[in-house]
Amino acid sequence: MINTMWGGRFAGSPAEAMEEINASIEFDRQLAAQDIAGSEAHLAMLARQGIVEAADAEAIARGLAQVKGEIEAGTFSFSRALEDIHMNIESRLSEIVGPAAGRLHTARSRNDQVAVDFRLWVRDAIDAILLQIEALQRALAARALETAAMVMPGFTHLQSAQPVTFGHHLLAHVEMLARDAGRFKDARKRLNECPLGAAALAGTSFPIDRDMTAKALGFDRPTANSLDSVADRDFALEALAAAAIAATHLSRFAEEIVLWTTPQFGFVRLSDAFTTGSSIMPQKRNPDAAELVRGKTGRIVGALIGLLTVMKGLPLAYAKDMQEDKEGVFDAFRTLALSLAAMTGMVEDLTPDPKRMKAAAGAGYATATDLADWLTRALKLPFREAHHVTGRIVALAASRGVALEKLTLEEMKSVEPRITEEAFSVLGVERSVGSRASYGGTAPANVRRQAKAWLKRLGPG
Numbered sequence: 001m002i003n004t005m006w007g008g009r010f011a012g013s014p015a016e017a018m019e020e021i022n023a024s025i026e027f028d029r030q031l032a033a034q035d036i037a038g039s040e041a042h043l044a045m046l047a048r049q050g051i052v053e054a055a056d057a058e059a060i061a062r063g064l065a066q067v068k069g070e071i072e073a074g075t076f077s078f079s080r081a082l083e084d085i086h087m088n089i090e091s092r093l094s095e096i097v098g099p100a101a102g103r104l105h106t107a108r109s110r111n112d113q114v115a116v117d118f119r120l121w122v123r124d125a126i127d128a129i130l131l132q133i134e135a136l137q138r139a140l141a142a143r144a145l146e147t148a149a150m151v152m153p154g155f156t157h158l159q160s161a162q163p164v165t166f167g168h169h170l171l172a173h174v175e176m177l178a179r180d181a182g183r184f185k186d187a188r189k190r191l192n193e194c195p196l197g198a199a200a201l202a203g204t205s206f207p208i209d210r211d212m213t214a215k216a217l218g219f220d221r222p223t224a225n226s227l228d229s230v231a232d233r234d235f236a237l238e239a240l241a242a243a244a245i246a247a248t249h250l251s252r253f254a255e256e257i258v259l260w261t262t263p264q265f266g267f268v269r270l271s272d273a274f275t276t277g278s279s280i281m282p283q284k285r286n287p288d289a290a291e292l293v294r295g296k297t298g299r300i301v302g303a304l305i306g307l308l309t310v311m312k313g314l315p316l317a318y319a320k321d322m323q324e325d326k327e328g329v330f331d332a333f334r335t336l337a338l339s340l341a342a343m344t345g346m347v348e349d350l351t352p353d354p355k356r357m358k359a360a361a362g363a364g365y366a367t368a369t370d371l372a373d374w375l376t377r378a379l380k381l382p383f384r385e386a387h388h389v390t391g392r393i394v395a396l397a398a399s400r401g402v403a404l405e406k407l408t409l410e411e412m413k414s415v416e417p418r419i420t421e422e423a424f425s426v427l428g429v430e431r432s433v434g435s436r437a438s439y440g441g442t443a444p445a446n447v448r449r450q451a452k453a454w455l456k457r458l459g460p461g
């Protein structure tokens with residue numbers, strides 16, 4: 001069946017299909033500010049090198065300023081027939097300036113132009129994401145300081161493993177975010193070379209000064225190989241890879257919030273600001289924001305896979321396939337920014353329930369390791385044997401249907417006669433977390449120290 005909106009139109013006109021598939025203006029208009037900045041730097045360099053005469057350069061500079069004003073004011077009319085942002089701006093510039101506008105494109109091609117624009121865009125996006133990551137870390141560290149001694153179950157295999165503190169758990173996410181920030185900073189360093197002046201692919205015969213344009217645009221240096229300059233999209237791939245890992249971290253945290261807010265866990269409560277009700281079930285408080293952070297990870301990971309796939313078969317240098325690099329990156333960064341904002345909001349919003357967490361922390365024989373440690377320490381049992389003895393005591397408690405600390409000393413002694421009353425002192429969850437004072441462990445004193453160190457490192461923001 002022919003879809004009259006699309007198929008029908010293209011069936012009538014091959015030229016329509018060509019225009020539609022070729023044009024990128026609907027999305028690359030987001031590069032307008034970067035495109036103008038690149039042109040300004042290029043123009044200043046052409047003028048200083050005597051490649052464009054001063055009078056023409058001044059007229060073009062005024063024209064660029066006018067175009068910039070029109071785009072910012074929303075009065076610029078974008079045309080699909082003009083394909084992309086570069087041609088749209090150039091065309092308007094020649095309306096304003098006249099034929100001299102054509103001198104701007106000396107020693108330049110859209111290939112190096114789009115490469116420089118996109119690098120500038122990704123660099124700005126990374127800088128903005130870094131600020132948001134820090135804001136989330138700050139929110140987490142502040143909550144961690146408040147909840148440094150709030151006992152909760154720690155899980156492995158999603159089975160109660162050993163008690164930890166809520167603050168310790170939150171700081172785990174601060175560490176993950178720190179690595180995310182590190183990946184973005186690392187990608188930014190490699191990205192920060194300027195491809196402008198590579199022209200179409202081979203460089204140019206004009207006496208350009210690539211150091212000057214690189215410096216004007218805040219790059220560390222010009223790229224060294226003209227073919228690579230227009231063919232490379234590593235900078236976008238690396239940024240997407242960092243974004244995909246960060247989104248995966250946020251997704252894991254979002255999943256925890258989804259679990260914690262169920263009535264079955266009941267560890268935290270989110271306010272109405274971050275939950276929705278059900279139209280039919282009045283009791284529901286759905287953690288939609290957390291679910292959407294988890295769900296949106298798919299598009300960010302998808303953007304990475306998409307661009308890797310676009311790039312994998314391309315011979316050097318530029319190919320039009322590469323026009324497909326932008327939408328995924330734009331969407332991934334917009335999505336990651338939104339997810340970070342939503343997670344920060346939830347972290348600030350959530351109310352933990354210390355009673356529920358503590359009760360759950362004690363369930364499931366979570367202090368069994370503490371008993372094994374005590375047997376090793378006090379009775380000098382080899383840890384493997386202590387583990388075995390503890391296993392039999394846990395089995396005994398389970399058969400009686402009671403918690404470890406509810407067994408009598410006689411019952412304990414029936415398994416290991418040398419056990420004394422002192423063993424009971426390690427069975428409480430608070431004692432358990434307090435004793436885990438090894439570096440990086442969950443002891444409240446550790447958590448407080450690390451939360452404070454993070455808050456100091458992150459500053460007030």
Ligand code: ARG
Pocket residue numbers: 024028084085110111114318320322323324
């Ligand atoms: N719109 C194009 C892109 O995004 C700009 C570069 C076009 N270069 C070319 N040789 N047709 O990739």
